[in-house]
Structure formats: C-alpha cells, structure tokens
Amino acid sequence: MPSYLSPGVYVEEVASGARPIEGVGTSVAAFVGLAPTGPLNEPTLVTNWTQYVAAFGDFTDGYYLAHSVYGFFNNGGTAAYVVRVGGSSEDAAPANDAASAAVTGSGGSATPPAALPPGEPKQLGTFTVAATAPGDLSVEVADLEGDGPAERFKLIVRDGGKSVESFDVTAKKGNRNYVVTQVKERSQLIEVAEAASAGQLARPGNQTVALSAPAPAVPAGGVEAERPGPAQYLGDSADRTGFGGLEAIDEISMVAVPDLMAAYQSGAIDMEALKAVQLGLIAHCELMGDRVAIIDPPPGMNARQIRVWRQETAGYDSKYAALYYPWIKSFDPATGQARLVPPSGHIAGIWARNDAERGVHKAPANEVVRGAVDLEIQITRGEQDLLNPIGVNCVRAFPGRGIRVWGARTLSSDPAWRYLNIRRYFNYLEESILLGTQWVVFEPNDQNLWARIRRNISAFLVNEWRNGALFGSQPEQAFYVRCDEESNPPESVDLGRVVCEIGVSPVKPAEFVIFRLAQFSSGSAELEE
Numbered sequence: 001m002p003s004y005l006s007p008g009v010y011v012e013e014v015a016s017g018a019r020p021i022e023g024v025g026t027s028v029a030a031f032v033g034l035a036p037t038g039p040l041n042e043p044t045l046v047t048n049w050t051q052y053v054a055a056f057g058d059f060t061d062g063y064y065l066a067h068s069v070y071g072f073f074n075n076g077g078t079a080a081y082v083v084r085v086g087g088s089s090e091d092a093a094p095a096n097d098a099a100s101a102a103v104t105g106s107g108g109s110a111t112p113p114a115a116l117p118p119g120e121p122k123q124l125g126t127f128t129v130a131a132t133a134p135g136d137l138s139v140e141v142a143d144l145e146g147d148g149p150a151e152r153f154k155l156i157v158r159d160g161g162k163s164v165e166s167f168d169v170t171a172k173k174g175n176r177n178y179v180v181t182q183v184k185e186r187s188q189l190i191e192v193a194e195a196a197s198a199g200q201l202a203r204p205g206n207q208t209v210a211l212s213a214p215a216p217a218v219p220a221g222g223v224e225a226e227r228p229g230p231a232q233y234l235g236d237s238a239d240r241t242g243f244g245g246l247e248a249i250d251e252i253s254m255v256a257v258p259d260l261m262a263a264y265q266s267g268a269i270d271m272e273a274l275k276a277v278q279l280g281l282i283a284h285c286e287l288m289g290d291r292v293a294i295i296d297p298p299p300g301m302n303a304r305q306i307r308v309w310r311q312e313t314a315g316y317d318s319k320y321a322a323l324y325y326p327w328i329k330s331f332d333p334a335t336g337q338a339r340l341v342p343p344s345g346h347i348a349g350i351w352a353r354n355d356a357e358r359g360v361h362k363a364p365a366n367e368v369v370r371g372a373v374d375l376e377i378q379i380t381r382g383e384q385d386l387l388n389p390i391g392v393n394c395v396r397a398f399p400g401r402g403i404r405v406w407g408a409r410t411l412s413s414d415p416a417w418r419y420l421n422i423r424r425y426f427n428y429l430e431e432s433i434l435l436g437t438q439w440v441v442f443e444p445n446d447q448n449l450w451a452r453i454r455r456n457i458s459a460f461l462v463n464e465w466r467n468g469a470l471f472g473s474q475p476e477q478a479f480y481v482r483c484d485e486e487s488n489p490p491e492s493v494d495l496g497r498v499v500c501e502i503g504v505s506p507v508k509p510a511e512f513v514i515f516r517l518a519q520f521s522s523g524s525a526e527l528e529e
Contacts, residue, residue, distance in 0.1 A: 019452070021436030021460035026360045026428050027352035028251045029072055029080040030291075031345070032233060032242065033065030033259030041241040043081040043249055049073050056084060059334035061188070062266070068258040068345025071330060074371045075346050076353025081252060083245055085235075086228030118191055119212035125204025126171070126195050127179065131211040133189045134265050136160045140208045144168060151203045155179060157189050160300070165189055171203040188335060213267075230273045233257060234280040243284040253427065254351055256294040256344035257281055264298060274298070275314060285320040290427050292420070293321040295411070296342035297392075299376065301326075303383035310390050319410050319417035322347075324393045328403075329374035338373050343395060346372065350405055351424075360428045361469035363408035363421040363509035369395060372403040393420075408509055422506050425469065429504065433457060445493050450483040453500050457481045461504065471505040479504045 004010065030043070038044070038056035046052040052069050059066045065082070072080055118130035124139065131137045140156040151172045157165035165187055169179035183192040190211065194201065235242015246252055260277050263269045269277075278295055285293045295316070297306055306325050310316075316323075324343040332339045346369050354364040375397055379387075384394045384406065393407030408420045417423055437456070443449050458481050464470055465478040472478035483500040492499060 018459070019436070019439055019456050021432055021456055023460075024428060024431045024435060025251055026253045026424060027078060027355045028253055029077060029348040029352065030083065030246050030249070030252045030255045031065060031069055031072075031080060031348075032083045032085060032246075032255070032257045033068070034063045034086050034228070034262060035065050035082075035084045036060050036063070038082075038084045040084055041235070041239075041245055043083050043245050045079065045081055047079050052080075052082065056082060059332060061334075062262055064258040064262050064341055064345075067330065067332070067339075067341040068256065068348075071328075071341065071346035071371055072349040072352070075349025075369065076356065077349040078352060078356075080348075081246065081249060083242070085232045085242060119214045121193070122209045122211060123195065124192070124207075124209060126201045127192050127204060128195050129190055129192050129209060129211065131189065131214055132187075132191050134213050134267065135189070137189060137211040137213075138208055139190060139211060141204050141206050143206065152177075153203050153206075155183070155192075157187065159189070171201050173201055186337070188337065188339065228263065229269060230276045230280070233260065233277045243280060246284065247288065250290070250431075252288075253291050253424070254294055254348050255281060255285060255291055256296070256342075256348055258296060258342045258344050261296055261299060261342050271298070271313065278314070278316070282316060282318045282321045286318060289320075290431050291320070292410075292424060292427070293318075294344040294347050295321055295323040296344045297323065297325045297327075299327050299340065299342075302377060303379060303387060306392060307386055307390065310387075310392055316411045317413050319412035319414060319423050321411045322393060322409065322420050323391060323411055324395060324405070324407075325387065326379065326395065327376040328369060328372045328395065329376065330371045331373055340376050343369075346370070347405065359467060359469060361421055361425045361464075361467075361507060363419060363511075365393070365405050365408035365509070367405050368401075369403045369405060375403060408511070419509055419511075421509060425506055429464075432460070433502070436460065440498060445488070445496070445498055447484075449498065450488065450500075453483045453498070454481050457500065457502060461502075464504075469507065471507045477505070 002010070002012065035056035044055055046055060046069070049070055052066070056066070059070075069080060069082065118132050121128040121130040124141065129139050136159060138158045140158065142154045142156060144152055144154050149170065152168070152170045155167045155169050156163055167179070167182050167186065168177065169182050170177045171179060180192050180194065183190060233242050235244040237244035237247050240248065246255065257277065260274060264271075264274050281293045281295075285291045298309065301309060310323065324347050326343075327340045328343050328346055329338045329340050330346070350367045350369065351364045354362060354367060375395060379394050379396050384396070387394055388407055388409070391409045391411045393405065393409055395403060396406045397403045409418055410420050410423055412418060437453065440449065440453060461470065461479045461481070462475050465472065465475050470478035480503045481500065483498070487499045487501050488497070
C-alpha cells in the first residue's frame, strides 16, 4: 500500500478484478518430411508458399513434403512448421531462389535428389524402355484405333495391370509424335531411347514388356542416398530431432508426415517400419496433449484392403489421431500434370480454414478439397458404410458438389472421443484456460481468489456458448465452474493447491441426418404410421 504523508489528492492505478481469457490459435500445422535443401532437423516457420520454396526448395519428384505444404496453404492454412529429415549438413543451406529445387553435386550439376536412376532397359524393337519410378510397371504396344500410318502405334504403361499412362506415338524420327520425345515430355514412369544397335528405326511389334524397378538413388559422390528410417522420423527430444524437435513449440495443433509414404514406396522402409513411425507420431501427440496426428494410408489400396489394414495391420486406437482415405490427385506445377499425393497436407489446410470460418468446435467435414482434381479411387456409399464405423474418414467426389471431406472421426474406440471436433475443441479449451490463468500462481489462496477464478472462466465459457460451441439453451445447461470450499478443502489448501472443476457440454456434429416421412389422410390431425 502507498504511504500518504502529506495532504493532497492522489491518483493511483489499480488492477481490475477481471482477467479475461483469450482463446488460443488452433491452425498451426507441423510437417516432417523430405526436401532437397533447407535446415536439417530444425523446425522452421513458414507462413506462405514463397517462404517454403526459399527455405526448402520447390516441387521434387519422389518427395511429397512440398506438395503437402502447397495443399495446406491452398486450402486455407496460414502458418506451418517444417522439419526436414534424412538429408545431410552439406545440403542444409537455404535455397537462394524460388527455382532452387535441386541439390548441386560435386561436379556442379544440379540433379533432383529424389529422382531414381532408371531400371534395367528392356528391348522394344529398335527402342529400349526403362522404368523411372517404383511400381509393378509394364509397357504394352498396341495398334491405334482405325487406320493410320504403319509407323504409328499406341504405347500403354500399366501399373499392376492397370493402365496409368497412354501415348499415341510414331517411330518416325523428327515427327512431333516421335515416341522418344513424347515419353520424355509427358511420362512420369518410363523413359524410351533408341537402341544402341538400332539401324533403321521401325515400329515395334505388338507386345507387353515387364519393367524392372529403378535402383536406389545414387548421388554425385557415388554413395547410396540415405532415406530416413524410423529412428530419424522419431528423433530425440534432447537433440531436438524428428518429432522431438516439435516438443518445444506450443502453438502446433496438427502434425503430418507425408513423406513417410515416399520412403515406403521406394522400399526404404517396410510396413512394420511405417507402422512404427505412425505410432511414434501418435505417441508424440498424446504426450503433448495439444495436437492431433493426421495419418496417411498406404497408396494403392482399395476399400477392402484399407479396412483390413486399419483393423489388423495398423490397429491404432487413439483420440489424438485421424485417418483420411484415399489419396488425392492434385495438379503438379513442376510437371504440368496431375499426380497422386497423400491427403494429410490438404486436410490440415481444411482444418485451418474451418477453424477460421466456423470455429474449432465445428467438425471439419463437408468441406471442398481445393486443388484436388480427382481421387485415387472413387468410394461408394456402401464402402463408406464399412469404413466410417472404424474411424476411416473418407474423401469423396459428389456430382455437382466437387471433392469433399466426408468424415470427422478420430481413431478412438471410446465413444466420448469419437468425433474429431470434440478432441480438438477440448485441446483449445485446455490450452486457453492454461495460458489465461497463469496469474493465479502464488496468489493468496482464499475465497476471493476462488471467486475471481470462477468469474474469469465463466466469462470465457459464456462467450464460447454464445458462439455456438456449447450445447444448451442457457449457460447453466452448457457448462459449470466449481471452485469453492468443496473443491478446495483445508488439506488441499495446506499443500498449496487450487482445484477448479469445469464441466462443458460440447456440441456434436449432425453426422446422420434423418427425415422421417409418413402419409396422413386429408383432414386428419395426426400422422398415420
């Protein structure tokens, strides 16, 4: 208290009893993956696509990190932390400009580090063909439909028996449809060259040739390129590597690892290692308690296979994780063609957009996936009937309504935490109340303090109720705050504790909308059932 020693008028500033609680942000994502350049194992904040390119490079074949971050910002994301793993300190310097998407080798030539050397060339008449991407690839030579020049033919690329690329080409060199030129400009899976012993080029005969998968990438130094294994993704909290590097950042609310699938596709890790990394990601989110993992499924699985994988192989059970299926086909500015990418980056952007437009309490579903031109597989309603109950959130295409997220469940078997928006909303409440009540520490532990705590938290929850986040026609039905003699007996006060009990009734999403129609006779006052 100030001392009043002489007569006069005194003006003093006093602290108000109200300490408003401000809601925390819920839209900051974290991506762990592969990039051709940039800081290694150092969480780097980027707030737009240009910043990402400047730090980590542009789109690169074989990596999904850039496409995921691009999808995040394209769908409404505003801020993300990026952790690059699996590189070396030699290529950890930031890119100089937006075009630096390659790593410069010892010879000074820039080569994409993720591009795999072609597989063993196979003879195709007077040409050779080789795979440049992993997969069960084969090439078929077939006749064009209708009549045409003798040197014209159709070249069909199949992956697992399914046609994925097709070219109408000619064996006549100098023609704009020359097979070598067309494949070089348009194909992402194969390359065609003139055979070394070829004399007069000729149209190959109708046939099907199985291709060998590419060998592991070899950089300029001649040492086999190292793709990160589970240990590099999991990292260490003491060394601030992998997931451990994200523990010191409080504002993160969602985490994705899109390039885990790149490592799986390349054969660098198997299904057991993939599962170990995803379990580590879920464990990280459960440990932190303020973020949710966005899980990507393995590519190339149909609805039946993803159901078996979800229940038997993966078997995850966590309220801090959500799984989305299938993969999304988005436009690749680097090649000018559409390519399949894991859905996690686009989904993270949709979460951020939903939080900004509607609030974290609203389920992030029935939202358009911006930038998606197609899906890996079209899911039917019957297939979703089997996937939705086991926590697989489907992405579906609807005629006239575009491609939308059509699920909002966690991977928890606990009905109380079934819905994703409930888990994320509780994360928001817990973090907001935690940060907004730091002033309580070391205050006198008496009835005045308890009353101030009740008043401040109640004011915060009333605003949440008015915003539609809590269920009930009156605030008393939506929440309660108890901080009194009952929750703080003398023995608890003697230990220096203040216990405040808070109960909230969050709104649940209208997942199943049912309209019951019945006939009734004209003039009858009641429905006939």
